[in-house]
Amino acid sequence: MRILIVYSSFHHGNTAKIAQAMADEVKAELAKPGELDVDRVREYDILGFGSGIYFWRHHRAIFKLVEKLPNMRGKRAFIFSTRGAGPISIYHKPLKRELLRKGFKIIGEFSCLGYDTFAYLKLIGGISKGHPDKKDIKKARDFARRLVKSQ
Numbered sequence: 001m002r003i004l005i006v007y008s009s010f011h012h013g014n015t016a017k018i019a020q021a022m023a024d025e026v027k028a029e030l031a032k033p034g035e036l037d038v039d040r041v042r043e044y045d046i047l048g049f050g051s052g053i054y055f056w057r058h059h060r061a062i063f064k065l066v067e068k069l070p071n072m073r074g075k076r077a078f079i080f081s082t083r084g085a086g087p088i089s090i091y092h093k094p095l096k097r098e099l100l101r102k103g104f105k106i107i108g109e110f111s112c113l114g115y116d117t118f119a120y121l122k123l124i125g126g127i128s129k130g131h132p133d134k135k136d137i138k139k140a141r142d143f144a145r146r147l148v149k150s151q
Contacts, residue, residue, distance in 0.1 A: 001148065003028035004044040006036060007080075008051035008059040014082035014114030014132055015052050021137045022048065022080070022110075022144035033065040041069060046107070046151065049095060050080035052114060057094045066098045073103035078147060080109070080140075084116025084127045107151065110143040112136040 005028045009016035023030050028048070041047065049066070051059035058081060077099050079092050088111040096106055113136065117126035132140070 001046065001151070002044045003046045003048070003148065004031060004036075004041070005029070005048040005050070006031050006033060006062070006065065007048075008033055008061045010052065010059070011118065012115045015050055015080075017132050017137065018080060018082055018110075018112065018114075018140045019048075019050060021140045025141040025144045026148045028144075033061040036065060038065070038068050038070070041072070042075070044075075046076045046078070046148070047104075048078045048080060049099065050082075050110075052116075052118075053081050053083040053086070053091045054118060056086075056091055058091075062095060063098060066095070066102060069102055071103045075104050076107045076151065077104040078108040078110070079106065080143075081111045082114030082132060083111060084114065084118070084121060108143065108147045110140060112139060 005019050005023050007015050007019035049062055051062050092109055113128040113131035115129050
């Protein structure tokens with residue numbers, strides 16, 4: 001099974017740590033949105049899309065990539081994120097909507113805390129310091145393994 005995990009990670013590398021842990025667990029390939037040849041996306045059985053959460057949504061680079069993709073009718077995808085706080089149901093909704101619009105079948109979602117000093121949060125020293133931690137990494141690995149095993 002060929003798996004591609006596309007991620008955008010800035011500031012503290014939170015999402016890169018999670019993407020790498022998932023990729024290691026299921027032998028997936030990793031790519032950043034700007035590096036990906038959209039014509040090759042159909043070669044993969046499962047695609048993962050993730051980033052940190054910026055103002056209640058995934059990074060704009062992920063949305064720009066999804067916009068460029070052809071119709072992916074029935075192609076399996078999962079969503080993941082790192083965030084300072086808050087519920088994933090709200091944060092994942094915009095990306096989920098766009099992926100569904102492109103024809104993807106969403107097979108799972110994962111999110112964990114990540115050290116966040118974005119915008120005004122740097123004035124207070126940030127939130128969720130120390131995350132993602134070893135427990136978060138383990139949960140990401142477990143999620144990826146279960147997700148692939150269920151397919």
